[in-house]
Amino acid sequence: MSSIPTTTTSSAGFFRIPPPPHRMPAAGVRMMAGALRSSASSVGTILTNLQHESATPLPVLRHVADAMTEDMRAGLAVEGGSDLKMILSYVDALPSGNEKGLFYALDLGGTNFRVLRVQLGGKEERVIATESEQVSIPKELMSGTSEQLFDFIANGLATFAEVEGGNFRLPHGRQREIGFTFSFPVMQTSIDSGILMKWTKGFSVSGTAGRDVVACLNEAMERQALDMRVSALVNDTVGALAGARYWDDDVMVAVILGTGTNACYVERTDAIPRLHGTMSASGMTIINTEWGAFSNGIPLTVFDKDMDAASINPGEQIFEKTISGMYLGEIARRVLLKMAEEGDLFGRRFPEKLTTPFSLRTPDLCAMQQDDSDDLQAVGSILYNATQKVESNLSSRKVALEVCDAIVKRGGRLAGAGIVGILQKMDQDSKGSIYGKRTVVAMDGGLYEHYPQYRGYMQRAVEELLGSEISRNIVIEHSKDGSGIGAALLAATNSKYEH
Numbered sequence: 001m002s003s004i005p006t007t008t009t010s011s012a013g014f015f016r017i018p019p020p021p022h023r024m025p026a027a028g029v030r031m032m033a034g035a036l037r038s039s040a041s042s043v044g045t046i047l048t049n050l051q052h053e054s055a056t057p058l059p060v061l062r063h064v065a066d067a068m069t070e071d072m073r074a075g076l077a078v079e080g081g082s083d084l085k086m087i088l089s090y091v092d093a094l095p096s097g098n099e100k101g102l103f104y105a106l107d108l109g110g111t112n113f114r115v116l117r118v119q120l121g122g123k124e125e126r127v128i129a130t131e132s133e134q135v136s137i138p139k140e141l142m143s144g145t146s147e148q149l150f151d152f153i154a155n156g157l158a159t160f161a162e163v164e165g166g167n168f169r170l171p172h173g174r175q176r177e178i179g180f181t182f183s184f185p186v187m188q189t190s191i192d193s194g195i196l197m198k199w200t201k202g203f204s205v206s207g208t209a210g211r212d213v214v215a216c217l218n219e220a221m222e223r224q225a226l227d228m229r230v231s232a233l234v235n236d237t238v239g240a241l242a243g244a245r246y247w248d249d250d251v252m253v254a255v256i257l258g259t260g261t262n263a264c265y266v267e268r269t270d271a272i273p274r275l276h277g278t279m280s281a282s283g284m285t286i287i288n289t290e291w292g293a294f295s296n297g298i299p300l301t302v303f304d305k306d307m308d309a310a311s312i313n314p315g316e317q318i319f320e321k322t323i324s325g326m327y328l329g330e331i332a333r334r335v336l337l338k339m340a341e342e343g344d345l346f347g348r349r350f351p352e353k354l355t356t357p358f359s360l361r362t363p364d365l366c367a368m369q370q371d372d373s374d375d376l377q378a379v380g381s382i383l384y385n386a387t388q389k390v391e392s393n394l395s396s397r398k399v400a401l402e403v404c405d406a407i408v409k410r411g412g413r414l415a416g417a418g419i420v421g422i423l424q425k426m427d428q429d430s431k432g433s434i435y436g437k438r439t440v441v442a443m444d445g446g447l448y449e450h451y452p453q454y455r456g457y458m459q460r461a462v463e464e465l466l467g468s469e470i471s472r473n474i475v476i477e478h479s480k481d482g483s484g485i486g487a488a489l490l491a492a493t494n495s496k497y498e499h
């Protein structure tokens, strides 16, 4: 695990100058002692430095793509050989379309967990019906005990399973089967067991790391007297790949860009030295790259380094911290705060609320970037909320947009370079198998789905790297909720009953 250098100054709090006591204003808004601060030009300097340090010109992208390819090879060669864990998914066969029956899926992502049931009707009828529900995970459970978290989930699942009717039919005497999507790094030990390596994305639940997460869920389901069996433990990327492949045979890669990020792809078993010649019946398997841990050659700014140092996993998940939804807003917050502290981004008022970590969120950046009004009304109101009622003028709104753009541009472009890294690895191993024909990369996750600028930067980076001819063969496609259906499909593929 490589680590990035940490900086000696923290952007939060370092340059803040306390106001003189006689000018103390009310309710969380401080005045800045203007004479003591640097001039407005420091806002410009901070912006220019940010743009410079986060720049991703083509040579940087190429380096990142090549390093991704190399790290993939190193991770496949030996266990622990690279930042990328290249985890075996034990999914050696993708859904055929013949799957039939009622199956459940549970998706534990980052901010929410989702439960889903699907009635599958085989080749002709395909997906007859689906129903799903989403429950947000209370913050306190993200740092509670393992039992508390899994009891909460099993309870939600039991409530959902109680109301099963209409198009959904479980044959008499059959136990319900569920595909469990768990989007954290798991060392898979079989299709229905796996050890949690570490929590990511802000989770720090005690007592789960080092344990089989399927056992954790089974025990919680027993405590809830819920008669259900986990028949497949599925990483969310693997679920997305399976779900997308159900409809399209050309899907070879799946990428999630949500709270966190990860990617998986279809690999030949003979290209995995770590398997020492053990082949799957199909000759292929899905590899979960855990690419969030990638770190090679990523341009980092002082804001990234400070955020990393203050995170619960310093030095880890550097790719994730530069490209995924949990972090883009936080990086922007740190930049804007520094601009308020060292410059005069918000005039004489100090935006106290901006000192709170994660108070500016990626959806806020996205909403700001959709504002096409002349006076940037929406940007103004988002900043107003984020700063607890500090007004901004047009030029500071423009600066805020430039900050968002720099961070989102780097995120999208690096994600694109990562995708090319995977495609290029596959194409190098069997020439033309990827670049020479239609190949689909299935995308899912809230960041990808909702952020058009991010998507655009990502797509253009892929085109820049591949050139126009090859890019025509590479289809990057949103596969909405593919991972939920995918997990249910894999539960079907691995059902203990005849199929």
Ligand code: ADP
Residues within 6 Å of the ligand: 108, 109, 110, 111, 112, 183, 257, 258, 259, 260, 324, 325, 326, 362, 363, 364, 366, 367, 444, 445, 446, 447, 450, 451
């Ligand atoms: P998870 O990754 O937790 O499984 P999602 O795939 O739904 O869940 O992604 C949620 C994440 O997507 C949020 O944490 C946020 O970072 C990002 N996101 C959600 N809505 C938006 C939006 N409108 N604009 C930009 N990013 C968004």
Ligand code: MG
Residues within 6 Å of the ligand: 108, 109, 110, 183, 236, 258, 445
């Ligand atoms: Mg998810």
